[in-house]
Amino acid sequence: MKRKMLAGAVALASLSLTACAGGSGGAEAEGQIDYWLWDSNQQPAYQQCADAFHEANPDLTVKITQRGWDDYWSALTTAFSSGTGPDVFTDHVSKYPEFVANGQLLALDDHIADVDLDQYSAGLADLWVAQDGKRYGLPKDWDTVAIFYNQKMVEDAGLSEKGMQDLDWNPDDGGTYEETIARLTVDANGVRGDEPGFDKENVAVYGLGIPGAGYENGQTEWSMYTATTGWTHTDENPWGTQYNYDDPRFQDTIAWWYSLIEKGYAPPLETTIGASVNDNFGAGKSAINISGDWMLSTYFGYDGVDVGLAPTPTGPNGQRASMFNGLADSVWAGTDNPEGAAKWVAFLGSTDCQDLVGAAGVVFPAITSSAEIATEAFAEKGIDVSPFTTHVKDGTTFLFPVTDHASDVHAIMTPAMDEVLGGKADVGSLTEANEQVNALFDGS
Amino acid sequence: MTTAAVARRPRNQLLPALGMIAPAALGFLVFYLYPTLRGAYLSFTEYNVLGSPVFVGLRNYVDMAQDDVFWNAVRVTFLYVVLNIGFQTVLAVGLAVLMHRLTKSVLIRGSLLLPYLIANVVVALLWFWMLDFNIGIVNAVIDAVGLPKVAFFGDEAWTVATIAGVNTWRHLGYTALLVFAGLQMIPASVYEAAAVDGAGEWRTFWRITLPLLRPVLVLVLVITVTGAFQVFDTVAVTTAGGPGNASRVLQLYIYEQAFARGHFGYASAMSVVLFLVLAGAAFAQMRLLRAGESDLT
Numbered sequence: 037m038k039r040k041m042l043a044g045a046v047a048l049a050s051l052s053l054t055a056c057a058g059g060s061g062g063a064e065a066e067g068q069i070d071y072w073l074w075d076s077n078q079q080p081a082y083q084q085c086a087d088a089f090h091e092a093n094p095d096l097t098v099k100i101t102q103r104g105w106d107d108y109w110s111a112l113t114t115a116f117s118s119g120t121g122p123d124v125f126t127d128h129v130s131k132y133p134e135f136v137a138n139g140q141l142l143a144l145d146d147h148i149a150d151v152d153l154d155q156y157s158a159g160l161a162d163l164w165v166a167q168d169g170k171r172y173g174l175p176k177d178w179d180t181v182a183i184f185y186n187q188k189m190v191e192d193a194g195l196s197e198k199g200m201q202d203l204d205w206n207p208d209d210g211g212t213y214e215e216t217i218a219r220l221t222v223d224a225n226g227v228r229g230d231e232p233g234f235d236k237e238n239v240a241v242y243g244l245g246i247p248g249a250g251y252e253n254g255q256t257e258w259s260m261y262t263a264t265t266g267w268t269h270t271d272e273n274p275w276g277t278q279y280n281y282d283d284p285r286f287q288d289t290i291a292w293w294y295s296l297i298e299k300g301y302a303p304p305l306e307t308t309i310g311a312s313v314n315d316n317f318g319a320g321k322s323a324i325n326i327s328g329d330w331m332l333s334t335y336f337g338y339d340g341v342d343v344g345l346a347p348t349p350t351g352p353n354g355q356r357a358s359m360f361n362g363l364a365d366s367v368w369a370g371t372d373n374p375e376g377a378a379k380w381v382a383f384l385g386s387t388d389c390q391d392l393v394g395a396a397g398v399v400f401p402a403i404t405s406s407a408e409i410a411t412e413a414f415a416e417k418g419i420d421v422s423p424f425t426t427h428v429k430d431g432t433t434f435l436f437p438v439t440d441h442a443s444d445v446h447a448i449m450t451p452a453m454d455e456v457l458g459g460k461a462d463v464g465s466l467t468e469a470n471e472q473v474n475a476l477f478d479g480s
Numbered sequence: 481m482t483t484a485a486v487a488r489r490p491r492n493q494l495l496p497a498l499g500m501i502a503p504a505a506l507g508f509l510v511f512y513l514y515p516t517l518r519g520a521y522l523s524f525t526e527y528n529v530l531g532s533p534v535f536v537g538l539r540n541y542v543d544m545a546q547d548d549v550f551w552n553a554v555r556v557t558f559l560y561v562v563l564n565i566g567f568q569t570v571l572a573v574g575l576a577v578l579m580h581r582l583t584k585s586v587l588i589r590g591s592l593l594l595p596y597l598i599a600n601v602v603v604a605l606l607w608f609w610m611l612d613f614n615i616g617i618v619n620a621v622i623d624a625v626g627l628p629k630v631a632f633f634g635d636e637a638w639t640v641a642t643i644a645g646v647n648t649w650r651h652l653g654y655t656a657l658l659v660f661a662g663l664q665m666i667p668a669s670v671y672e673a674a675a676v677d678g679a680g681e682w683r684t685f686w687r688i689t690l691p692l693l694r695p696v697l698v699l700v701l702v703i704t705v706t707g708a709f710q711v712f713d714t715v716a717v718t719t720a721g722g723p724g725n726a727s728r729v730l731q732l733y734i735y736e737q738a739f740a741r742g743h744f745g746y747a748s749a750m751s752v753v754l755f756l757v758l759a760g761a762a763f764a765q766m767r768l769l770r771a772g773e774s775d776l777t
Contacts, residue, residue: 138531306723309633309719309722310631315615316615443742447741451728
């Protein structure tokens with residue numbers, strides 16, 4: 037009996053060993069597709085997709101592995117280099133160009149035919165065509181940003197919910213947007229930011245919470261302002277070769293943004309290192325945050341905080357703006373089952389899966405009709421997501437900048453933006469950072 | 481030793497000896513020597529893991545000499561080591577002497593080790609929350625007694641000292657235990673003699689304890705200094721090198737260059753330099769503090 041159990045344990049151990057071997061090699065169970073994603077909020081919905089896929093293709097089974105964003109990319113790189121990468125994985129536009137350059141992604145063109153690219157929200161499918169003209173991902177979802185505000189604080193400030201829906205902004209005096217932020221700022225003595233005697237050194241509630249200095253893209257930090265001035269991150273998108281951080285329109289906007297910190301309307305950068313911007317909002321330390329739709333369940337999950345949503349302010353060009361980012365599913369070049377992997381990607385990119393994801397109400401699927409299902413699912417939870425969808429409806433989105441050298445650009449711009457927002461350097465210093473960034477593209 | 485004892489020894493001790501070293505030696509060869517040699521080789525190449533290494537001669541080292549972020553990382557790392565080792569050693573020796581002279585309780589001695597039993601990352605996150613500017617308990621207390629709040633991790637002036645402090649908190653008990661072991665090796669007769677001669681606690685500490693503790697202290701210093709130079713996890717889970725580059729220590733910069741930016745060749749070159757610095761520091765400590773000799777004999 038004992039010996040038998042031992043044998044069983046050995047068999048189990050060797051099983052788990054082979055399971056570790058993952059993607060390549062013959063050790064993996066026949067017909068298993070390894071699939072990686074990073075958002076644990078979305079895993080249940082994709083498990084539903086995996087089950088439906090298995091039902092339609094009984095010879096194929098999808099095994100989902102979730103890793104947090106912080107580990108995801110280094111784990112992926114390591115798995116690629118050791119030949120144990122997942123067959124299919126959730127991919128990001130800032131990452132895939134480097135994978136393509138290193139021959140790690142399978143071009144989908146030869147494996148997936150007759151996908152109707154028009155079913156996806158405009159522009160999303162184009163993001164995933166590399167410079168060689170081949171397609172490396174099928175769109176799975178999209179995101180935009182909006183204003184999250186504390187309804188009670190807005191009421192206490194004597195502001196109207198209706199007014200919140202229609203704010204305007206400019207880089208000179210900040211418009212009604214800055215007036216609102218000032219009004220919502222309250223110091224320790226209860227004096228508001230727009231009242232005489234406001235003590236900016238001793239602020240109890242900041243009008244605007246900020247997550248940090250915004251790195252190279254400023255997705256939820258500054259990109260919704262800069263885009264309304266006509267500024268773009270790069271000379272063209274996708275595949276620009278020139279960044280524009282030296283442009284006065286960009287630098288003026290960042291100078292305005294920093295002025296909010298100087299006036300005491302937004303927290304000093306050094307105080308944002310620690311608890312997340314959303315937890316500070318949940319703790320009543322800020323009245324307004326700008327964030328993406330992927331944070332909806334987090335913001336609406338705080339006890340005792342009534343959250344309102346509003347679209348980002350209109351800018352100098354008379355329009356609103358939101359960065360439009362879309363994830364996709366890619367196939368690793370080292371997969372042992374390209375046909376099965378491609379089949380799974382096609383399934384993920386179809387209404388069969390995206391309707392399921394939409395119904396879960398966690399994210400907006402890339403397919404327009406599935407996104408409508410998501411909108412209804414959010415509405416059932418009592419959340420009106422029109423501040424996010426309005427950008428898509430009005431065409432006020434702009435795409436996440438896709439270029440080569442993205443991780444080097446990130447590494448250069450992160451400390452450069454920190455210096456400016458920390459008050460250690462003038463916005464003019466970003467011109468020098470821009471030169472460093474653009475030097476990356478010389479001769480490539 | 482009698483001749484009989486010699487006769488009973490196995491003829492050839494080499495084989496059993498090799499057999500016993502083999503597991504450790506194999507581990508050393510596979511997990512230390514080979515990676516070190518390969519790292520040294522990669523430092524002369526351009527390599528992003530996914531492709532194959534391309535030999536570039538000394539270019540990585542030339543780039544390093546001109547890389548402001550690298551030199552800043554060296555400066556930040558040294559500052560960290562000085563602060564961390566400074567606090568930690570002084571406190572650990574104090575704590576060990578208290579353990580030695582004041583209490584025999586195993587419970588108290590054991591509980592000093594508790595922080596060391598918590599994983600580094602957990603300790604870092606724990607303090608990251610407690611020291612948070614807006615919702616951390618430490619700043620709530622500071623605020624309550626009317627002092628200005630401190631952005632411990634976010635303020636450039638504080639961030640390295642804070643990280644050094646957090647790691648001191650974690651390693652203090654362990655270091656004290658090592659020093660304590662050294663204290664127990666000092667014969668009680670020396671203390672009795674000092675007491676007979678009328679020396680007080682203070683004088684006994686400086687004239688008896690510290691000199692006789694020196695060899696152990698050197699060993700402890702070599703271990704802790706080498707460990708301190710390799711600080712990584714505490715920074716990685718809290719400030720991630722920020723604000724700006726204020727806490728971008730060498731190990732973090734090496735990690736970023738390799739795993740986030742795909743510059744494994746350049747990262748290897750920096751690792752080689754760090755290796756040389758550490759070897760030099762350990763050697764200097766051993767020589768300068770005469771680790772091999774004891775004042776007891």
